[in-house]
Amino acid sequence: MMDQIVLLILAIVLFGVGLYALLGKRNVIKILMGIEIMTIAANLVFIALGTEFQTIGDETFIWFTEFALVFPLISLAVGAAVMALGLALVINNYRHAKSVDTDEMATLKR
Amino acid sequence: MSLIVWISIVMALAILAAVFAIESKNLMIAVISLIVMNFAIWIILLMFEATLLAWIQLIVYGGGLTALFVVVVSLTENQKDETFDWTRTTIALAVVAIIVSLLIWVVVDYGNIPIVGDPSTQFPASIWENRVTDIILQAVLFLATSIAIGVLFLQHKKKHKEVTKS
Numbered sequence: 119m120m121d122q123i124v125l126l127i128l129a130i131v132l133f134g135v136g137l138y139a140l141l142g143k144r145n146v147i148k149i150l151m152g153i154e155i156m157t158i159a160a161n162l163v164f165i166a167l168g169t170e171f172q173t174i175g176d177e178t179f180i181w182f183t184e185f186a187l188v189f190p191l192i193s194l195a196v197g198a199a200v201m202a203l204g205l206a207l208v209i210n211n212y213r214h215a216k217s218v219d220t221d222e223m224a225t226l227k228r
Numbered sequence: 229m230s231l232i233v234w235i236s237i238v239m240a241l242a243i244l245a246a247v248f249a250i251e252s253k254n255l256m257i258a259v260i261s262l263i264v265m266n267f268a269i270w271i272i273l274l275m276f277e278a279t280l281l282a283w284i285q286l287i288v289y290g291g292g293l294t295a296l297f298v299v300v301v302s303l304t305e306n307q308k309d310e311t312f313d314w315t316r317t318t319i320a321l322a323v324v325a326i327i328v329s330l331l332i333w334v335v336v337d338y339g340n341i342p343i344v345g346d347p348s349t350q351f352p353a354s355i356w357e358n359r360v361t362d363i364i365l366q367a368v369l370f371l372a373t374s375i376a377i378g379v380l381f382l383q384h385k386k387k388h389k390e391v392t393k394s
């Protein structure tokens with residue numbers, strides 16, 4: 119279906135943006151933003167693959183399989199927990215390293 | 229205008245907001261861009277009639293996590309600007325371009341995309357079938373993490389003993 123492809127392409131591009139942040143940025147907060155964008159992209163893929171379009175007469179109805187109903191909710195919960203943990207680690211590391219730059223955080227001993 | 233045009237406009241807005249969030253120098257503006265992106269995703273999900281998920285996504289990501297981001301940005305202020313690293317950026321962009329173009333080609337070329345999950349099957353049974361691999365992987369990850377934490381704890385205890393002895 120056309121709409122499914124549109125949603126999948128949006129998810130792929132958002133995943134690419136998140137991956138670029140993960141690979142190309144050194145600021146930990148931006149890396150975490152990239153991870154958030156990648157999680158949203160994964161949720162969009164779940165929805166795109168679990169959406170079923172049915173045309174009855176002139177009207178088009180959208181149905182969701184249990185895959186599209188359950189997996190994004192689990193993913194949202196896990197993603198939120200991961201982000202909260204990541205941000206807590208950033209704060210904790212900032213107190214030691216006085217920086218949010220990954221290159222400056224790389225040294226374990228100070 | 230038809231629905232597909234509106235969806236395309238909101239999609240473009242979401243992608244632009246995401247890029248702006250990553251590329252913005254000011255972290256507070258980056259957080260605001262993230263909110264805009266979450267709103268765009270919310271509109272897209274509402275267009276696809278995924279109402280519950282749209283609202284949960286907006287509340288959890290657009291609300292809760294954004295608040296956490298604001299707190300973290302305000303606690304880690306007075307940061308010097310990240311210097312632009314040509315080599316790192318070029319390699320990252322090349323990797324991303326290859327992966328994204330390959331995935332888009334696969335999706336467009338595949339044609340009839342399968343629908344995952346069958347509404348006619350029994351609900352709890354089908355969830356279990358879909359989640360077996362996931363749960364096994366989670367169990368392995370949990371065990372590995374537990375062992376790693378245990379080893380770190382023992383090392384820390386040993387080091388602490390040595391320090392108190394000396």
